Amino acid sequence: MSKYAIAIHGGAGTILKSKMTAEKEEEYKTALSEALMIGENILKDKGTAIDAVEAAVRSLEDCHLFNAGKGSVFNSKGGHEMDASIMEGKMKNAGAVATVTGVKNPITLARKVMEKSDHVFLVGEGVEEFARLHNLEFVDNDYFYDEFRFNQWQEIKDSDSFQLDHSDEKKEQKFGTVGAVALDMEGNLAAATSTGGMTNKKFGRIGDSSIIGAGTYANNDTCAISCTGSGEFFIRNVVAYDVSCLMEFKGMSLADASDEVINKRLLEINGDGGLIAVDANGNVALPFNTEGMYRAYAKSNGESAVEIYGDKK
Amino acid sequence: MSKYAIAIHGGAGTILKSKMTAEKEEEYKTALSEALMIGENILKDKGTAIDAVEAAVRSLEDCHLFNAGKGSVFNSKGGHEMDASIMEGKMKNAGAVATVTGVKNPITLARKVMEKSDHVFLVGEGVEEFARLHNLEFVDNDYFYDEFRFNQWQEIKDSDSFQLDHSDEKKEQKFGTVGAVALDMEGNLAAATSTGGMTNKKFGRIGDSSIIGAGTYANNDTCAISCTGSGEFFIRNVVAYDVSCLMEFKGMSLADASDEVINKRLLEINGDGGLIAVDANGNVALPFNTEGMYRAYAKSNGESAVEIYGDKK
Numbered sequence: 001m002s003k004y005a006i007a008i009h010g011g012a013g014t015i016l017k018s019k020m021t022a023e024k025e026e027e028y029k030t031a032l033s034e035a036l037m038i039g040e041n042i043l044k045d046k047g048t049a050i051d052a053v054e055a056a057v058r059s060l061e062d063c064h065l066f067n068a069g070k071g072s073v074f075n076s077k078g079g080h081e082m083d084a085s086i087m088e089g090k091m092k093n094a095g096a097v098a099t100v101t102g103v104k105n106p107i108t109l110a111r112k113v114m115e116k117s118d119h120v121f122l123v124g125e126g127v128e129e130f131a132r133l134h135n136l137e138f139v140d141n142d143y144f145y146d147e148f149r150f151n152q153w154q155e156i157k158d159s160d161s162f163q164l165d166h167s168d169e170k171k172e173q174k175f176g177t178v179g180a181v182a183l184d185m186e187g188n189l190a191a192a193t194s195t196g197g198m199t200n201k202k203f204g205r206i207g208d209s210s211i212i213g214a215g216t217y218a219n220n221d222t223c224a225i226s227c228t229g230s231g232e233f234f235i236r237n238v239v240a241y242d243v244s245c246l247m248e249f250k251g252m253s254l255a256d257a258s259d260e261v262i263n264k265r266l267l268e269i270n271g272d273g274g275l276i277a278v279d280a281n282g283n284v285a286l287p288f289n290t291e292g293m294y295r296a297y298a299k300s301n302g303e304s305a306v307e308i309y310g311d312k313k
Numbered sequence: 314m315s316k317y318a319i320a321i322h323g324g325a326g327t328i329l330k331s332k333m334t335a336e337k338e339e340e341y342k343t344a345l346s347e348a349l350m351i352g353e354n355i356l357k358d359k360g361t362a363i364d365a366v367e368a369a370v371r372s373l374e375d376c377h378l379f380n381a382g383k384g385s386v387f388n389s390k391g392g393h394e395m396d397a398s399i400m401e402g403k404m405k406n407a408g409a410v411a412t413v414t415g416v417k418n419p420i421t422l423a424r425k426v427m428e429k430s431d432h433v434f435l436v437g438e439g440v441e442e443f444a445r446l447h448n449l450e451f452v453d454n455d456y457f458y459d460e461f462r463f464n465q466w467q468e469i470k471d472s473d474s475f476q477l478d479h480s481d482e483k484k485e486q487k488f489g490t491v492g493a494v495a496l497d498m499e500g501n502l503a504a505a506t507s508t509g510g511m512t513n514k515k516f517g518r519i520g521d522s523s524i525i526g527a528g529t530y531a532n533n534d535t536c537a538i539s540c541t542g543s544g545e546f547f548i549r550n551v552v553a554y555d556v557s558c559l560m561e562f563k564g565m566s567l568a569d570a571s572d573e574v575i576n577k578r579l580l581e582i583n584g585d586g587g588l589i590a591v592d593a594n595g596n597v598a599l600p601f602n603t604e605g606m607y608r609a610y611a612k613s614n615g616e617s618a619v620e621i622y623g624d625k626k
Contacts, residue, residue: 092549092582099437119518120545124412124437126517204439205432213526213551232433236405238526241551242558249562269405 002185003282004043007297008035008056010066011176012228012274015292017309025308028065032296032306035059039180040298049190049224050088050111053180057084057107057192060178064146066294068178069105072144072196074153080144082196083210084110089189089218098123098210104137107194110210112136120212124204149199156200176294177209179216179226181278185300189224189280191216191240197231207231213241220280222247223254228293229266229273237266243277254278258285315498316595317356320610321348321369323379324489325541325587328605330622338621341378345609345619348372352493353611362503362537363401363424366493370397370420370505373491377459379607381491382418385457385509387466393457395509396523397423402502402531411436411523417450420507423523425449433525437517462512469513489607490522492529492539494591498613502537502593504529504553510544520544526554533593535560536567541606542579542586550579556590567591571598 010032017025039056043049061069072080084106085096095114098121100106112134113122122130131138177195184190193216195209208215208231215231217240218224225240234240239261246257258277266273267289274288276295284297291310298304323345352369356362374382385393397419398409408427411434413419425447426435435443444451490508497503506529508522521528521544528544530553531537538553547553552574559570571590579586580602587601589608597610604623611617 087549094549099439117516118545119516120548121519121524123517123519126412126515130516202439203430203432203443204436206434206436211434211524211526212548213524213554217551232431235433235525236400236407238530238551238554241526241554245555245558245562249558 003300004183004185005278005282005284005297005299006036006039006043006052006056006180006182007276007278007284007286008032008039008060008178008180008295009226009228009274009276009286010060010178010294012288012290012293013176014290015294015308028294028308029306031060031063031065032294036296036298036306039182043182043184046185048186049182049184049188050086052182052184053190053192054086054107054111056180057178057194058105061105061107061194066178067176067196068194070144071146071149073149073199075197076157076200076202078153079141080196081201082106082194083206084194085210085212085216086110086114086192087190087212087216087218089220089224092219094120094212096121096210096212097127098206099204100127102128102138103131104139104143107192109136121210152199177228179228179276181224181226181276183278183280183282187220187280189218189220189278191218191224191226193226208234208239211235213238215240217241217244219244223277223279225275225277227273227275229290230271233266233269233271234273237269237271239266239275243275254283255285258287262287262289316613317496317498318591318595318597318610318612319349319352319356319365319369319493319495320589320591320597320599321345321352321373321491321493321608322539322541322587322589323373323491323607325601325603325606326489327603328607328621341607341621342619344373344376344378345607349609349611349619352495356495356497359498361499362495362497362501363399365495365497366503366505367399367420367424369493370491370507371418374418374420374507379491380489380509381507383457384459384462386462386512388510389470389513389515391466392454393509394514395419395507396519397507398523398525398529399423399427399505400503400525400529400531402533402537405532407433407525409434409523409525410440411519412517413440415441415451416444417452417456420505422449434523465512490541492541492589494537494539494589496537496591496593496595500533500593502531502533502591504531504537504539506539521547521552524548526551528553530554530557532557536590536592538588538590540586540588542603543584546579546582546584547586550582550584552579552588556588567596568598571600575600575602
């Protein structure tokens with residue numbers, strides 16, 4: 001019998017129940033449920049994994065709560081530079097974009113790069129040219145305005161500081177990179193990740209979200225992965241592909257491989273964050289080594305959950 | 314006894330002896346020998362692997378023959394956008410830059426990112442700001458002018474074509490991405506890669522050269538790798554890290570792992586190119602699945618070679 005499975009995340013970090021109001025928690029859970037449902041409905045209707053992950057991530061990009069698309073943080077110049085990537089596991093085709101400005105849904109742009117160009121990775125002004133050529137939806141800078149984000153930036157904009165959206169203990173940092181992974185009924189896997197990066201980021205900094213192998217990876221023979229956390233560590237450890245390699249070369253299960261990568265190998269270099277993963281059998285893993293990770297999943301057997309906190313809550 | 318080893322490359326591709334003049338061949342071999350010697354002397358004097366790979370790559374960047382630094386190809390706008398990355402194997406620190414313009418030695422900029430920033434990957438105008446802050450040497454656009462490169466570009470600039478520096482059969486494409494890998498007497502590994510990308514490239518296209526895990530990787534427990542070839546395929550297959558994973562998770566030798574990745578796994582997705590690799594025991598591997606690869610290596614046991622063609626010559 002054909003199975004499907006989908007998992008999504010809205011970022012990992014210092015997310016403590018003690019600092020959350022019931023309303024805020026509800027708002028997050030509603031947003032996660034909605035994105036999950038959009039993705040799941042596609043899979044239920046025999047749609048493709050790549051359509052499901054794109055649609056789920058678009059939904060999260062359109063929500064101001066997460067640091068991607070509409071909710072993207074401010075960079076050091078008061079602008080919004082977004083990164084995204086997408087990969088499908090059958091042919092291992094991929095598309096990635098970085099330092100994109102003005103595009104409403106960077107994940108859709110990443111998919112266009114995958115499907116309509118000979119390239120995998122486009123950045124900067126060049127990718128905007130490509131986006132216009134392919135009629136991507138552009139929005140004004142105002143679209144990305146969010147009072148909370150703006151205040152976050154105001155506090156540090158004249159300093160050399162930058163901050164991960166989820167790593168500042170002083171303020172409630174409940175935002176984060178978003179992502180989705182899915183298995184469709186044809187047995188195809190796909191993964192997608194999208195982010196606004198770090199508040200007050202400078203110098204055209206790119207994290208792992210747009211790096212195939214680091215933040216995003218999909219291979220029908222192993223798994224589909226989307227990561228979130230301190231991007232630099234995820235790049236140095238090639239985290240997403242690491243999970244796939246442990247499965248392919250060591251024969252580990254999805255759960256064991258994901259756990260090894262996040263709770264052992266990443267911690268060895270003091271990297272914090274988490275990932276969502278799905279394999280060709282419809283197993284789902286959602287490990288993180290932080291206090292919490294906005295996450296949700298659903299499977300064709302009816303199993304599903306929407307969660308925020310971890311054991312450390 | 315302490316061993317050292319170093320290997321360098323100047324690109325892989327359609328390099329046929331039948332199309333090469335004796336003078337041209339001599340010119341390439343001299344340039345490769347010089348870069349190799351510069352790197353080897355550092356290792357002989359008990360210098361570090363990271364210093365050796367940076368110096369060797371700088372030497373190749375300063376030579377007009379290779380597609381990196383001075384010899385960088387023209388992009389669709391008649392400019393030169395360069396990508397580079399560097400990684401050291403002890404702490405697995407890394408630095409990468411992409412779409413850099415005007416900087417004489419992008420590999421040195423990548424090293425500055427590794428050592429002087431909290432980030433791994435910087436791109437575009439932002440990275441130039443960072444370069445000025447750290448007093449990197451800038452050069453005029455004229456510095457990058459090369460008649461051969463210019464003519465390459467003129468032939469295709471009004472088309473939608475772009476070309477890999479090494480993949481056009483019609484013209485003699487003897488140029489290429491450059492890279493170096495080294496083991497120093499302390500047992501530390503390092504890898505570095507630098508490129509001007511593809512002639513007539515558009516849309517801020519980035520290949521694998523600046524992607525940690527794809528074009529460059531170093532880990533003292535396994536190997537140091539620098540790749541060259543059709544970047545999109547190297548990104549999708551996470552080639553550099555793939556070699557490391559085959560060694561770490563399957564216990565393969567450097568030679569077997571490198572061969573498996575280039576001559577089997579990369580070919581499965583029709584990817585062409587090669588890589589240079591060194592492990593902690595001073596073994597060197599230089600596999601490629603193209604007609605040739607500009608390459609050279611030297612070991613503390615006196616073994617060394619400077620080569621261009623492959624079996625298909």
